[in-house]
Amino acid sequence: MMDTAAPYEFDADTAVRPVGPNLYMGHITPRWNIGPVPNGGYVMAVGMAALRAALPQPDPVTVTAHYLRPSVPGPVRIHVDTIKVGRRYATGVGQLHQNGKETVRLLATYGDLGRSVGPTHVAGAPPPLPPPETLAPLPVHSGLEFGHRFEMRTTALGFEPGRATGPAEVSGWVRFADRRHPDVHTLGLIADAFPPAAFQVLAPGWVPTIELTVHVRAHPASEWLRCVFRTRFIFGGLLEEDGEIWDEGGTLVALSRQLAAAPR
Amino acid sequence: MMDTAAPYEFDADTAVRPVGPNLYMGHITPRWNIGPVPNGGYVMAVGMAALRAALPQPDPVTVTAHYLRPSVPGPVRIHVDTIKVGRRYATGVGQLHQNGKETVRLLATYGDLGRSVGPTHVAGAPPPLPPPETLAPLPVHSGLEFGHRFEMRTTALGFEPGRATGPAEVSGWVRFADRRHPDVHTLGLIADAFPPAAFQVLAPGWVPTIELTVHVRAHPASEWLRCVFRTRFIFGGLLEEDGEIWDEGGTLVALSRQLAAAPR
Numbered sequence: 135m136m137d138t139a140a141p142y143e144f145d146a147d148t149a150v151r152p153v154g155p156n157l158y159m160g161h162i163t164p165r166w167n168i169g170p171v172p173n174g175g176y177v178m179a180v181g182m183a184a185l186r187a188a189l190p191q192p193d194p195v196t197v198t199a200h201y202l203r204p205s206v207p208g209p210v211r212i213h214v215d216t217i218k219v220g221r222r223y224a225t226g227v228g229q230l231h232q233n234g235k236e237t238v239r240l241l242a243t244y245g246d247l248g249r250s251v252g253p254t255h256v257a258g259a260p261p262p263l264p265p266p267e268t269l270a271p272l273p274v275h276s277g278l279e280f281g282h283r284f285e286m287r288t289t290a291l292g293f294e295p296g297r298a299t300g301p302a303e304v305s306g307w308v309r310f311a312d313r314r315h316p317d318v319h320t321l322g323l324i325a326d327a328f329p330p331a332a333f334q335v336l337a338p339g340w341v342p343t344i345e346l347t348v349h350v351r352a353h354p355a356s357e358w359l360r361c362v363f364r365t366r367f368i369f370g371g372l373l374e375e376d377g378e379i380w381d382e383g384g385t386l387v388a389l390s391r392q393l394a395a396a397p398r
Numbered sequence: 399m400m401d402t403a404a405p406y407e408f409d410a411d412t413a414v415r416p417v418g419p420n421l422y423m424g425h426i427t428p429r430w431n432i433g434p435v436p437n438g439g440y441v442m443a444v445g446m447a448a449l450r451a452a453l454p455q456p457d458p459v460t461v462t463a464h465y466l467r468p469s470v471p472g473p474v475r476i477h478v479d480t481i482k483v484g485r486r487y488a489t490g491v492g493q494l495h496q497n498g499k500e501t502v503r504l505l506a507t508y509g510d511l512g513r514s515v516g517p518t519h520v521a522g523a524p525p526p527l528p529p530p531e532t533l534a535p536l537p538v539h540s541g542l543e544f545g546h547r548f549e550m551r552t553t554a555l556g557f558e559p560g561r562a563t564g565p566a567e568v569s570g571w572v573r574f575a576d577r578r579h580p581d582v583h584t585l586g587l588i589a590d591a592f593p594p595a596a597f598q599v600l601a602p603g604w605v606p607t608i609e610l611t612v613h614v615r616a617h618p619a620s621e622w623l624r625c626v627f628r629t630r631f632i633f634g635g636l637l638e639e640d641g642e643i644w645d646e647g648g649t650l651v652a653l654s655r656q657l658a659a660a661p662r
Contacts, residue, residue, distance in 0.1 A: 397516070
């Protein structure tokens with residue numbers, strides 16, 4: 135743990151420290167593992183901590199991660215290259231290295247969501263879910279360290295491998311187990327936190343993320359977030375998963391999309 | 399024009415030539431201008447030509463572009479950095495420079511769509527459109543050079559600024575005016591070719607793309623492509639546009655999403 139004073143797991147486990155020009159060190163902890171592998175959204179959040187430290191704008195408006203190799207628990211070296219600082223946006227690259235090899239490449243544009251103005255047209259609504267207090271917590275599978283970092287409340291997640299029609303969809307409430315308030319920096323992690331929607335129609339298997347893009351659209355204003363993830367197109371060995379993250383007040387706080395390899 | 403022997407406009411206007419280690423030169427022509435500015439999808443396609451030349455895999459499975467500065471007609475220098483070559487995927491970065499400044503940063507993973515296998519679950523359908531022959535061509539506004547590069551057939555595109563509900567949506571058929579067969583390398587351009595869906599609910603204005611990501615999912619097997627673009631969330635000065643590109647046979651060939659600044 136980089137900072138033993140950090141009160142919340144997310145902050146402790148994504149902390150980075152500057153060690154040279156454009157260079158940061160972090161530590162990938164096994165607490166966010168899915169089996170033996172650190173969750174991709176968590177690794178993105180560690181890289182975002184370095185981008186956040188390096189870029190002059192406060193909010194990650196769009197972040198793309200390409201996953202080159204599996205991450206492993208242990209030290210991570212993050213090189214940040216600020217490629218453009220404009221009046222409204224700043225764009226940077228993050229390169230995560232472990233054991234001498236690049237594991238993740240990030241490309242991100244930061245801005246200031248609090249300063250933005252413009253017309254409003256919202257044609258979407260949060261996923262219909264009963265209040266979180268009325269739903270049973272999602273059980274955590276043994277060995278799924280990642281599951282202990284969150285409290286998730288979902289309606290029935292019925293696995294129906296081979297179901298013929300309709301999008302594969304997972305929706306539910308999520309908050310940090312230690313009640314950390316979600317901010318813009320946590321939304322890349324949240325976007326990769328639910329069980330893959332594809333497991334609603336395929337037998338569960340290994341679904342490695344190739345690329346994950348998160349658009350942060352607003353500051354979350356509640357502890358609970360309600361999320362929906364949908365996969366519509368599974369073919370040719372690939373699938374996409376589209377996510378919406380809303381706060382309890384009904385504000386869309388992030389959109390996500392990932393491209394992943396389908397289980398064989 | 400880089401290659402006067404190239405028979406099609408797309409190929410002539412996206413041609414690049416190697417000029418050094420990891421370095422290519424291309425030429426942004428004004429033929430793909432929207433007013434004075436080259437279309438962002440076209441500029442992405444020029445950058446993709448360099449990635450295609452440098453990477454050992456044939457198909458762009460996911461390409462992200464961050465638009466740092468407006469491009470201008472004229473020479474473009476493209477530096478390509480191959481950051482990972484694996485068994486199934488190769489990932490690279492493209493940096494486009496004009497007049498000494500970086501204009502666009504690309505991050506892309508290429509693969510081989512022909513080699514992919516896996517389960518199939520498709521929960522989506524092409525936009526409902528009459529056959530292209532039965533629709534009137536979309537008129538090209540004077541001065542819109544870009545419009546002359548395509549033939550577009552759409553149902554009514556009624557501008558309804560201030561419409562209260564529903565997604566802003568544009569759908570239609572598109573093919574190259576010179577009948578070039580669309581391949582995987584053209585789909586980033588196609589993803590940015592239609593009038594912004596947001597113009598269905600907002601007064602038209604300047605909608606600069608901040609980031610565009612395209613997932614190519616299959617090889618297009620027809621000259622006409624049918625597309626739908628939807629914008630659901632316009633607020634805080636930002637909007638997303640989600641696109642689907644299908645071929646005439648009903649195969650989804652690409653998904654796209656862009657983050658853009660909303661007109662003020």
